Amino acid sequence: MATLTQNIENRVRKLPKPSNATQGLQPLFEAVSNSIYAIEDLLGANVAKGKVSIRVKSLSDSDKIEIVVADAGIGLDAKRYEAFCEIDTDFKRAKGGKGVGRLFWLDAFSSILVESVYDSPSGRLRRAFSFVLENDDQVKPSQEDEPAPGASTGTTITFRGLRTKEYADTFPKRADTFLRYFSAHFIADFLLGSGPAIIVDLDGDVTTYPNAVAELTIGAPLKTGAFELKQFGELSIIGFTCKAEASTGLDGKHQLHLLANGRTVETRKVDSLLGVTDLTRDANKDLVFHGCVSGEYLDLRVNEGRTAFNLTEKTLNEISRNCMEQVRTKLLPAQVEAYVEARKENYQSFVSRYPTFGFDDDDTQLQRVPFHATTAEDFAAGLVKYQIRREEDRQKTLQALIDTLELQNIPQDFDKAVSDAAREIQTSEQLALAQHVVRRKLALELMEKLIKRLRARKEKEDDHFLEKTLHSFICPMNVRGDDPTEVKSRAHELWIVDERLAFTRAFSSDKRLDAIMANGGSAERPDLLVWNLAYGLGVTETESVDTSEPLRTMMIVEFKRPGRRDYKEAEDQIEAQIIKYLGQLQGGQLESFDRARIRVAGDCIFYCYVVADIVGDLEQQLSNWETTANGQGRIRPLKNQYRGSIEVIQWQDLVNDAWNRNKATIHAAGLSRSKPTHIEASMVAAKKPEQVFDPAGS
Template identity: 25%
Template structure:
């Protein structure tokens, strides 16, 4: 044949091959050689040669790397026809059996050395041996030698040595055998075909495993499950394509999970997790034993899919298919069948076969989701009625449930917007349009209820958080002033820098939810001068958004829970004096207003001041004797009107602020059951 660049051809193998690909290739070549010979007692033996280094005490080394794999058969051997085919890239000798004339290149992707020794019969009836090494530069066959054979038994031995990725197959014989059985299963189960005996063994014969017995023995670890419906059809770009499904239980699966396997020319090509389509297949299943002394066995499901469409479209490396994995959105009508469509239909048949167990698992999952919604996310109650439970994994975590429910909620909102737009675009009203409008109105009402539930529930969480921050820390000290400050309104921020819903001023006063401008811990003039903890300008609920001098300005000062040193005579942090000073400076307009948001302040602008702190005997004495404040009936707050600066001031305890907020919202919490 003409010279080819073998190394480059090997490096261009980019499909999803694995270390098992060349081993399966060698075994399939042996199976085909036995078929060509029409050998009734076909036998393929796969021998594992490991590192046999001895330790000083004479025992085997713990490093039992596989150094060479030998595949032996009693097939037709490398006669003249097979030799020419092996030396021809893209040979069509085995095209009727799905041969691509390319598979042997995978030998060199994973092994450094490939030797083949064969005995074949010439046309004159004589037997000859044919030995060669597979080349890795320009020729497939190198170092060849042909001599008369000493035996009349044909067959071949393929030796794969110099494993490039030793760790990739540093496994026990049992593990390798199980993997090979699953990859070669189509050969074992093909109707009207008898697969040769395939044996995998260690070189020292410490283990000898017959792969066929995985399906045929009394304690077989692979069993087929008959299906009431085993075929489906999908419409291709030119004609319908037929597919056949066969389902198997794989016992004692170890860490494996249920899968869908797409088969081409009797070889597994692509696999997909079955739980991608039916989440309830994520866990293993259990088959009880009919023998009381046996506990039964766990198993997974493997769904094998066959079809001419798969045979015709398998890639040359057999690592994938020449059709898309997913259908393109803009090419629905004339696109070929894609991989996910085939897998989805196969999954449906598996789901039907396990409908009882799947339904039971689905109910358990549904209970988990419902419990989450009822206890932690009641605003999703309406959304839960419409969401597809297959969107959730079998054991959904809160983060996953919230993400999926939120996504479904967004889809509902988008759909409602489209429906409203379609109704508004109608030129003339009609009975049908009125009915559509009523249906949309009901949906919007339910959506609004869910949003209100969400908002109220978030209030409950925030009050719980505030209560925690008012308690002692683990070190026996109170949390800092900033810890509680940031819950109510982030420090160093104003309403020009955070979104409308980014603060929780409702904890202090519900009216503060509707404000024109709020400044938190920001100097009046942009420098290092005095700054109020929270300064609220303009209650929108009162002034309807108009920026006028008659609207009130409210100033808050927070003091760290447990702290009372501000009541000392020598303190420079007197919060009442601070509030009066802030009010005077605001009235004098001695500060920089936010860009584009001038504050209209006059002598008659109402000012309110609030100090939030913990009440100790020293604080109460200070308020009564030094500040002349009047106690509220519950003595959890004190008040006074400062005539000179014209400002009304209240001093409130943290407990009062928290308890009042809880009382204002308690009826909503009760109705929601939170």
């Protein structure tokens, strides 16, 4: 009868090739695992008394590299030698061995020498052989059953030269890199402390395991005991809290090691599943978690190279999720409880800043986001789909109610459906309003801080940029609102000046008059020129300004540096500066961005505002002006050919008026104005009730 024969060269050629350092080291890992098994076979329960020695020379040179793996194990006796010579042997099946690890050696290394001392019925013997990649006679003995009196049992394997480009490219070339990946692969074994000592000598630099890893653990191991998982049977987890260095070379901080037959097969990052950011223990901070998972389900489903499980990614994720649930509830309950409380506080802070996401109670919303979610972006990303679904359902409900009204017979419970829909609309609008108010509150607080800083710095030139910052905050500088290509012109806060300007685009900010007028105009640059107040009263930005009728009202706003006291120059005269603008605008034509011309009526009413602190020279300059209703500002009507008025408004009045206009909604949103500083308080202490700022005089 004929027997099937092995084509070893073809079998090795078809082995999976390494694509990273972990896979590049896999042949060495196989040799070390074999040494550990040999020590277990010899010492049994006393395996921790054994030793594996790994000596590496010329690590950086793939052609000259030499690695010697030596153990004081049971050695290659007749039975084990026979198993070594049989591909796909089931000799180590009970321990998860697949009998193919030696093929990875042939794939990786150019030269492999094996020497072993073992006991036999006739005494202690020695054998030595070369292991080569050929279809016939892969094992080439140089010594066979030679007496070795006085020698210790064990096996020494010498690997030289990396045979293929794939291994040469992926094998670590630095000692620290080698140790990181070596530690990462065997870390579960080292943490469990159930194996022999492993001594790694890298060109004379010695590291001893498991001591090197044991020094990184804090406190005693944490054990779940056996627990049952549906579909996965009985599993158990031994957990360790470690210093952060224990995760060096691994992806992420916290790790779950899935073991098969006591050996690590796969390590998975579980930062998002653990969630806990603070594992403080025994006064140690910045700790990481490492959990070792064992069970028969995993033992039976590992591939022949013990490099991966024969399981789908979905199944491995499910096992990891279930195991980490056990870790959270059984091993780290106190840390998880503290994390959950901190996470809830983070979420509540998030909703206070972004109220539109608070459309359900806190516990419901937190269940909808990943357990590791703690930042605003995390919460928003997790909740946005529920927000969209809610709005979609609400719109469908409203459309259904509209359709019902078309029916001849309206259901008796129609009033309840309408009432429920109205309540949903009201809730949605309240959330949107709260979001709007939160943004406005922050804007006003920032503005107050800017004003305070400018006053405190007085007129130091190095803070000149802050003056521009204040102007730019209210309205970006050197832009036209009607320029559709100018995105930043839409980011203005003109509602601070007048509520009706919240959405206006009919303005220019710090633009030369000769750039916005059809004919004439000078290099003068009004801080803010608004030429269509109606635009702020309801005309949408897609509607064009009516150019057939001349402008009857215009607004001019000048911003003076808060705290400024020096107005000695001729151009600093407030009234003279405003009249310069009016002389060019009245009876002229503005040219809109689309080249349409907008006439300014000869009897146009100009509402001119100067925002300043009335102190120093300005206080003297305005001494014969009328005071405004609140007693703080100054006002003067325009004379002769100009109609309108010039009003000087204190910076703090501008801010206070904006606060007052938004007071009701800020209060309704559960917010409050920050307490004024002593500078601000002193300025408003004698104030009369603030007037509502109304440029159109309505």
